[in-house]
Amino acid sequence: MTTPASTAIHGMAGNGDVAVRTTQLRKTFGSIVAVEGLDLEIHRGEVFGLLGPNGSGKTTTIRMLCGLLEPTGGNATVVGVDVARDPEGVRQRIGYMSQRYGLYDDLTVAENMRFYASMYGLRGVRRQTRVEALLDDLGLRPRRSQLAGTLSGGWKQRLALACATSHQPDMLFLDEPTAGVDPASRRLFWQWIYRLARGGTTVLVTTHYMDEAERCERLGFLTRGHLVALGTVEEISRAFGQPSIEDVFIELQRRDEGHVATSGWEIDGQPAEQP
Amino acid sequence: MLERLRGSPLWPMLWKELVQMRRDRFTLGMLIGIPAIQLLLFGFAIRMEVRHLPAVVLDESRSAESRALTQAMQNTGNFDIVGHVADREELRRAIERGDARAALVIPPDFETDLKRRRPARAQVIIDAADPLASQAAISAAALASAARNAALSAGASRQAGRLDVRVRPWYNPALESAIYIVPGVIGLILTLTLSSITSMSIVREREGGTLEQLIVTPITRVGLMLGKILPFALVGYVQVTVILLLGRFVFDVPLRGSLMLLYVVTAPFIMASLALGLFISTAVRTQVQGLQLSFLVILPSVLLSGFMFPREAMPVAAQWVGGAIPLTYYLRILRGILLKGTAFDAIWRDVLSLCVFAVILIALSATRFRKSLD
Numbered sequence: 001m002t003t004p005a006s007t008a009i010h011g012m013a014g015n016g017d018v019a020v021r022t023t024q025l026r027k028t029f030g031s032i033v034a035v036e037g038l039d040l041e042i043h044r045g046e047v048f049g050l051l052g053p054n055g056s057g058k059t060t061t062i063r064m065l066c067g068l069l070e071p072t073g074g075n076a077t078v079v080g081v082d083v084a085r086d087p088e089g090v091r092q093r094i095g096y097m098s099q100r101y102g103l104y105d106d107l108t109v110a111e112n113m114r115f116y117a118s119m120y121g122l123r124g125v126r127r128q129t130r131v132e133a134l135l136d137d138l139g140l141r142p143r144r145s146q147l148a149g150t151l152s153g154g155w156k157q158r159l160a161l162a163c164a165t166s167h168q169p170d171m172l173f174l175d176e177p178t179a180g181v182d183p184a185s186r187r188l189f190w191q192w193i194y195r196l197a198r199g200g201t202t203v204l205v206t207t208h209y210m211d212e213a214e215r216c217e218r219l220g221f222l223t224r225g226h227l228v229a230l231g232t233v234e235e236i237s238r239a240f241g242q243p244s245i246e247d248v249f250i251e252l253q254r255r256d257e258g259h260v261a262t263s264g265w266e267i268d269g270q271p272a273e274q275p
Numbered sequence: 276m277l278e279r280l281r282g283s284p285l286w287p288m289l290w291k292e293l294v295q296m297r298r299d300r301f302t303l304g305m306l307i308g309i310p311a312i313q314l315l316l317f318g319f320a321i322r323m324e325v326r327h328l329p330a331v332v333l334d335e336s337r338s339a340e341s342r343a344l345t346q347a348m349q350n351t352g353n354f355d356i357v358g359h360v361a362d363r364e365e366l367r368r369a370i371e372r373g374d375a376r377a378a379l380v381i382p383p384d385f386e387t388d389l390k391r392r393r394p395a396r397a398q399v400i401i402d403a404a405d406p407l408a409s410q411a412a413i414s415a416a417a418l419a420s421a422a423r424n425a426a427l428s429a430g431a432s433r434q435a436g437r438l439d440v441r442v443r444p445w446y447n448p449a450l451e452s453a454i455y456i457v458p459g460v461i462g463l464i465l466t467l468t469l470s471s472i473t474s475m476s477i478v479r480e481r482e483g484g485t486l487e488q489l490i491v492t493p494i495t496r497v498g499l500m501l502g503k504i505l506p507f508a509l510v511g512y513v514q515v516t517v518i519l520l521l522g523r524f525v526f527d528v529p530l531r532g533s534l535m536l537l538y539v540v541t542a543p544f545i546m547a548s549l550a551l552g553l554f555i556s557t558a559v560r561t562q563v564q565g566l567q568l569s570f571l572v573i574l575p576s577v578l579l580s581g582f583m584f585p586r587e588a589m590p591v592a593a594q595w596v597g598g599a600i601p602l603t604y605y606l607r608i609l610r611g612i613l614l615k616g617t618a619f620d621a622i623w624r625d626v627l628s629l630c631v632f633a634v635i636l637i638a639l640s641a642t643r644f645r646k647s648l649d
Contacts, residue, residue: 066491104295107294115290119284121493
């Protein structure tokens with residue numbers, strides 16, 4: 001029992017400004033490698049974007065950091081706690097908003113908020129104050145008695161954010177939070193993200209919208225489970241000799257497809273069959 | 276400690292499940308309506324069998340007395356005399372074909388014996404392949420002979436000849452001695468509905484995308500499992516009450532033991548049934564798979580628990596399988612309390628078995644649950 005605790009304290013003391021650190025993080029599903037050799041450091045209070053095409057390992061990475069999936073290898077600390085050793089210790093301090101929002105369609109807006117706040121141990125007056133504040137902050141008050149299942153995409157997104165942050169977590173994970181949401185709602189959403197970050201919350205967000213990627217302070221590019229680029233928007237664009245982050249994305253995807261073709265040929269390994 | 280209990284995520288889980296249950300009026304209605312409908316269907320089907328059992332008569336006496344006995348049998352309402360047969364061979368064929376489920380055999384010297392004040396013998400043959408039907412036939416035969424005896428002794432002196440109707444249950448001589456089926460239906464319906472509700476519940480959270488959201492909260496695995504189960508325990512008790520009331524007032528199921536005891540010992544059975552469904556739901560990915568796996572449980576529940584066939588008559592292997600089904604133990608408890616007025620000291624082993632089932636299944640579900648996300 002003493003070992004994980006002391007490790008955690010040591011981790012905190014040594015890296016006070018690091019919210020997430022992974023070393024050689026790896027996840028396989030059977031013979032499929034989802035994430036491989038991931039080394040990542042996210043600073044406290046940072047808005048960090050994880051980019052990559054579909055199936056590149058973004059969601060798997062987030063799920064490992066939240067303790068939803070057990071890493072196959074390597075290790076990860078979140079807010080100074082080792083996720084594999086003490087997943088419960090991490091949970092109280094993180095918020096997670098999944099692609100599917102995780103709302104109960106047959107509960108109202110206020111009921112969803114109250115439920116998730118209670119799950120994190122908020123009770124009585126504290127819970128009530130928090131729910132009321134979030135209703136105002138996110139403009140959800142007019143919808144408070146509406147069933148979540150009848151909300152449109154933008155409202156669901158707001159509600160999901162309210163639920164994920166009801167316990168004021170140190171670290172917030174957002175997995176493609178703005179998929180299927182109109183531009184006005186997305187802009188509003190990002191304002192809240194920045195407000196949370198200014199308040200000291202670290203945010204890790206995955207996306208494949210380029211305008212969103214450009215809003216992040218730092219970015220990591222994942223392709224086929226590998227981290228292929230890391231840095232600010234300018235740093236990455238310069239490193240790849242591309243004018244914009246979108247061009248980098250397309251360039252990476254082009255290389256990636258080349259890689260698929262090459263490796264496919266290598267795996268077949270039968271040049272004799274070539275005419 | 277108290278503070279920790281108060282802040283436990285179990286309470287919001289319970290609250291949420293109850294709110295959802297209240298919103299889903301249709302399902303809630305089904306949960307209470309289906310057991311009632313099933314019991315009525317089962318119950319009346321059984322009743323139809325017991326009444327109007329087709330019977331043939333082999334009357335070798337051809338006398339006023341033999342006709343009076345035949346009429347007395349008919350009057351019980353349990354038999355419909357569908358025809359007369361000429362000999363034993365014809366009688367055998369009628370029962371084998373299923374044209375008749377019972378036969379009344381009156382020997383040639385029936386009336387003579389009565390007149391000479393010797394015991395007059397008649398025989399009732401029963402197709403006992405269906406123990407319930409045969410049970411009704413036996414009691415009806417006894418009733419008919421008693422009625423005739425009363426009529427005879429009223430008109431004659433005390434030494435009047437006694438009527439002796441012997442019953443021969445065919446095909447299943449080791450006949451069970453009480454009406455077991457209705458208490459059985461109570462247990463069967465409970466286990467089927469309760470395990471199917473929970474087998475859907477985790478899968479529903481998974482399909483709705485809320486499961487991963489729940490997992491990132493600080494709730495423990497056991498807390499999550501209990502939160503899913505406990506609200507439905509309430510539903511289980513409503514079901515028990517509905518079925519018991521129907522059983523009592525529609526089917527005259529006796530309650531010879533303590534109602535209080537019945538309610539208390541029903542708790543571990545409800546928990547075990549719910550936990551069984553929960554276990555199924557952790558093992559499957561879709562609701563269809565859950566349904567398929569449920570059948571694997573339903574069939575042995577019907578066949579091996581003693582619901583239809585006495586366990587004593589089963590091969591040892593079947594008895595072992597039956598021993599792994601919660602319903603087996605609950606049936607003994609139900610029949611004991613309802614029919615025999617059994618007290619706790621006679622059923623505590625079965626109650627303990629049910630508790631063990633519940634604990635093991637919840638623990639297994641909690642263990643399996645974490646792995647299933649990977």
